[in-house]
Amino acid sequence: MTAGEFKAGQRQARRLDLRSGRVEMNHGAGGRAMADLVDLLFRQAFDNPLLNQANDQARFSAPQGDMVMTTDSFVISPLFFPGGNIGSLAVHGTVNDLAMGGAEPLYLSAGFILEEGLPLADLARIVEAMAAAAREAGVQIVTGDTKVVERGKGDGVFINTTGVGRVLPGIRVSGELARPGDRVLVSGTIGDHGVAVMSQRQGLAFATELLSDSAALNGLVATMAECAGPSLRVLRDPTRGGVAATLNELAHQSAVGVQLHESALPVRTEVRGACELLGLDPLTVANEGKLLAICEASVAEPLLAAMQQHPLGVNAAIIGEVIEDPLQLVRMTTAIGGERVVDWLHGEQLPRIC
Amino acid sequence: MKYVDEFRDGERARGLARALHAEADPGRHYRLMEFCGGHTHAVFRYGVPDLLPDNIELIHGPGCPVCVLPIGRLDMAIRLVEKHPEVILASYGDMLRVPGSGRRTLLQARADGADVRMVYSVSDALALARANPERQMVFFGIGFETTTPPTALGILEARRSGLENFSVFCNHVLTPAAMGAILDVPETSAETVDIDGFIGPSHVSVIIGSGAYRFCADAHHKPVVIAGFEPLDVLQSLLMLVRQLNEGRAEVENQYIRAVTPTGNERAQAIVDDVFTLRDSFEWRGLGQIPHSALGLSPDYAEFDAERRFDMAYVAAEGTKGCECPAVLRGAKKPVDCKLFATACTPENPLGSCMVSDEGACAAYFTYGRFRQDALERQQAQRQAHREAREQ
Numbered sequence: 001m002t003a004g005e006f007k008a009g010q011r012q013a014r015r016l017d018l019r020s021g022r023v024e025m026n027h028g029a030g031g032r033a034m035a036d037l038v039d040l041l042f043r044q045a046f047d048n049p050l051l052n053q054a055n056d057q058a059r060f061s062a063p064q065g066d067m068v069m070t071t072d073s074f075v076i077s078p079l080f081f082p083g084g085n086i087g088s089l090a091v092h093g094t095v096n097d098l099a100m101g102g103a104e105p106l107y108l109s110a111g112f113i114l115e116e117g118l119p120l121a122d123l124a125r126i127v128e129a130m131a132a133a134a135r136e137a138g139v140q141i142v143t144g145d146t147k148v149v150e151r152g153k154g155d156g157v158f159i160n161t162t163g164v165g166r167v168l169p170g171i172r173v174s175g176e177l178a179r180p181g182d183r184v185l186v187s188g189t190i191g192d193h194g195v196a197v198m199s200q201r202q203g204l205a206f207a208t209e210l211l212s213d214s215a216a217l218n219g220l221v222a223t224m225a226e227c228a229g230p231s232l233r234v235l236r237d238p239t240r241g242g243v244a245a246t247l248n249e250l251a252h253q254s255a256v257g258v259q260l261h262e263s264a265l266p267v268r269t270e271v272r273g274a275c276e277l278l279g280l281d282p283l284t285v286a287n288e289g290k291l292l293a294i295c296e297a298s299v300a301e302p303l304l305a306a307m308q309q310h311p312l313g314v315n316a317a318i319i320g321e322v323i324e325d326p327l328q329l330v331r332m333t334t335a336i337g338g339e340r341v342v343d344w345l346h347g348e349q350l351p352r353i354c
Numbered sequence: 355m356k357y358v359d360e361f362r363d364g365e366r367a368r369g370l371a372r373a374l375h376a377e378a379d380p381g382r383h384y385r386l387m388e389f390c391g392g393h394t395h396a397v398f399r400y401g402v403p404d405l406l407p408d409n410i411e412l413i414h415g416p417g418c419p420v421c422v423l424p425i426g427r428l429d430m431a432i433r434l435v436e437k438h439p440e441v442i443l444a445s446y447g448d449m450l451r452v453p454g455s456g457r458r459t460l461l462q463a464r465a466d467g468a469d470v471r472m473v474y475s476v477s478d479a480l481a482l483a484r485a486n487p488e489r490q491m492v493f494f495g496i497g498f499e500t501t502t503p504p505t506a507l508g509i510l511e512a513r514r515s516g517l518e519n520f521s522v523f524c525n526h527v528l529t530p531a532a533m534g535a536i537l538d539v540p541e542t543s544a545e546t547v548d549i550d551g552f553i554g555p556s557h558v559s560v561i562i563g564s565g566a567y568r569f570c571a572d573a574h575h576k577p578v579v580i581a582g583f584e585p586l587d588v589l590q591s592l593l594m595l596v597r598q599l600n601e602g603r604a605e606v607e608n609q610y611i612r613a614v615t616p617t618g619n620e621r622a623q624a625i626v627d628d629v630f631t632l633r634d635s636f637e638w639r640g641l642g643q644i645p646h647s648a649l650g651l652s653p654d655y656a657e658f659d660a661e662r663r664f665d666m667a668y669v670a671a672e673g674t675k676g677c678e679c680p681a682v683l684r685g686a687k688k689p690v691d692c693k694l695f696a697t698a699c700t701p702e703n704p705l706g707s708c709m710v711s712d713e714g715a716c717a718a719y720f721t722y723g724r725f726r727q728d729a730l731e732r733q734q735a736q737r738q739a740h741r742e743a744r745e746q
Binding site: 263269272273276279327329331333334335336337338339340341343346 | 355358362363364367368371398399400401402403404405585586589701702712717720721722723724725
C-alpha cells in the first residue's frame with residue numbers, strides 16, 4: 001500500500017469478505033483487489049490527513065530540533081498472543097525504539113508481507129490493533145506497502161514499521177553515556193512478554209493467565225524526561241535477549257560494568273514459575289513494554305517516584321548501579337549473597353518472539 | 355514462590371555459611387565433588403563459592419548427560435540422519451550443538467537438509483511419529499536415571515498403540531557406575547582425583563533411592579550427601595559433608611528428604627527393568643569404557659532399537675585437539691585449566707561438550723563465573739601448599 005493507491009470513488013467497488021475471505025495473490029498484485037484491500041481495510045483503520053494525501057509518500061513539515069528515525073520488522077509466531085497481536089506489537093516496538101531516543105514519536109510507515117491464504121478476518125484484527133495502538137500512542141501511520149507471497153513462503157503476516165520522532169527538548173540520551181556511580185532502573189516486572197508468548201507456542205503450551213506487557217512507552221518517557229532532564233543518560237527497551245542482553249550492550253557501549261541486585265528485580269510469580277519449569281532465566285526473557293533507564297545517582301529516587309506514578313511504571317525499581325570494570329561485565333549479587341555474571345543469552349532461547 | 359523461595363533465602367544462606375566457616379577445620383582441605391551438572395549450574399548461578407571458606411573446594415563431576423556422551427555416539431546420530439532421509443531425529447536441544455568428529459554438529463546436518471527436531475520430551479517424539487506415518491521417527495534418548503523412565507514409557511506407548519515408525523537411539527547411562535569408575539582409579543595413577551566426599555544427585559536419587567550409593571560409603575569410605583538443587587540445599591549438604599569428615603564418618607545421608615527415599619521410585623525402576631537391559635560396557639567421554647554403565651533395549655523391545663533398525667555402528671572418535679573436557683569431567687582439571695577455555699571455546703562456538711550444556715562445568719564457569727579467576731588462583735595455590743605439606 002502506498003498512499004497513492006487510494007483513488008477517490010473506489011470505496012463502493014467490490015467489497016472485501018472480511019468474515020470468511022482469505023488473502024489471495026491478487027491482493028498484492030497492484031490491481032483492483034489490492035486497491036479494495038487498501039481502501040476498505042488499511043485506510044479506514046489508519047485514517048489520517050497525511051495518509052489521505054493519497055500520494056506515494058507522505059509530506060509533512062520538519063519540526064524544530066533533532067529528529068530520530070528507526071525501523072523494525074515483526075515476524076512473531078503465533079500472530080495472536082495473550083495481551084496483543086503482531087499488529088499492536090509492530091506499533092509498540094517502533095514507537096518504543098523512538099521513545100528510547102528520548103523522542104516523541106510522530107509518524108510511522110507500515111509494510112505488510114501477507115501469506116496467501118491468511119484469513120482476512122485475522123488481518124482485520126491485526127490492522128485494527130495497529131490502529132488502536134497508534135491512536136493510544138499518539139502517532140499516525142502515514143504511508144505503507146502491501147505484498148503477498150505464495151502459500152508456504154511466509155508465516156501469515158510479517159510487518160515492518162519505520163518511524164520518525166522529535167527529540168524532547170533538553171534531553172540527550174545515548175548508550176555510551178553511562179558513568180560509574182549512575183543508577184539502573186527498570187520500569188516494571190521483567191519477562192512477561194516472552195513467557196506469555198511461549199505459553200501459546202505449539203509444543204510448549206502451558207496454562208497461564210499472564211498477558212504480554214506490549215505497550216507504547218512514549219508517555220512514560222515524557223514523564224521521566226520532565227522529572228530527570230539531562231540527568232537521564234540512557235534509555236533502552238530490553239526486548240530480545242531481555243534485561244541481560246541490553247545491559248551487556250550498554251556496558252560495552254559505555255565501557256563500564258553493571259552491578260545488579262537480584263532481590264531488587266521485579267519478577268511476577270507466574271513468570272518465575274514458568275522460567276523454573278522451562279529452565280530459563282527471567283533476565284534473558286524478552287519484554288515489549290518495559291524500559292531500562294540509567295540516570296545520575298542524585299535523581300534516581302525522584303525519578304523512581306515519578307515512574308511509579310505513571311500507569312506503565314507502577315512496579316518500577318532501582319535494580320543496580322554502574323561500576324568501573326575493565327572486563328565490562330554485568331554482575332549480580334544473588335539472593336543468597338553470592339556473586340555471578342549476568343551473561344548474554346547463548347544461542348537462541350526460542351525462535352521468533354517479536 | 356512456594357518450595358523455591360524457602361530454599362533461596364538470603365538470611366538462612368548466611369546462617370549456613372557461618373556454620374561452614376565455624377566448623378570447617380582450618381587445618382584441612384575439603385575436596386567435595388558435586389556429581390551432577392545441575393548442582394554445578396546451581397553453585398555458579400547463585401554464587402555459592404562466595405559463601406564458602408577457602409578450604410572447601412568443589413570438584414565438578416561428570417553428571418551432565420550431554421557432556422559425557424562420547425563423540426563416537428554423536429557421530430552415529432549424525433551419520434544416521436545423513437544416510438537416511440526418511441528419518442526424523444528428535445533430540446533434546448543441547449545435543450544439537452555438540453561438535454562431533456570434524457566439529458560437525460546435528461545443527462549443521464540440519465542446515466544441510468537432514469530432518470532434526472528439538473523436542474522437550476519423548477511425548478513430543480511420539481506425536482511427531484503419529485503425525486508423520488510415512489517417516490521413521492528416531493528419538494535420541496540421553497540422560498541419567500531421571501530421563502530413562504520417560505523413554506521407557508515412550509517405548510511402552512509405542513508398542514501399545516502399534517506405532518511402528520518409532521524407535522529409540524538409546525544412550526541412557528547409570529550414575530552409580532560412573533561414581534564407581536571415578537573412585538576405582540588407583541591412587542598411584544596420574545589420573546587419580548582426590549575426592550573427600552560427594553554431593554549426591556537430586557533427581558536421579560528420586561528414581562534410584564539413596565540406597566544406591568551405599569558402595570561409596572562402605573567400599574570406598576567416602577561420605578555421600580544427597581542434595582536438592584536449590585542453593586540452600588547445596589550449602590546444607592556441604593555442612594553435612596564437613597561434619598561427616600570432621601567426625602571421621604563415611605555414610606550416605608539424605609538432605610533432599612522432601613523428594614528422595616531410601617528405595618526410590620520402585621514403579622519407575624520396574625518399567626526401566628522391563629524395557630532396558632544392561633550393556634556390557636559403554637564409553638563415557640572422560641571416563642573411558644565403563645562396564646555395566648549404560649542401558650540398551652532389552653530383547654523383548656528390540657524392534658524399537660534404532661541401532662538395530664538402522665544398523666548403526668559405533669566407531670570411537672577423537673575429540674578436538676587441546677580440549678580438556680575429559681579431564682574436566684573426571685574432576686581432574688578445572689575449566690580454566692584448559693587452554694581453549696574462553697579463547698577458542700565459548701558457548702557461541704563450543705569445541706567441547708562441557709561448553710554446550712547449561713549443566714556443563716565449562717559453560718557454568720563461562721556464563722556465571724568469568725570474574726572468578728583470582729579466587730581460583732588463590733584456591734589452586736592453597737591446594738598446592740596442602741599437597742606439599744602432606745608430601746613432607
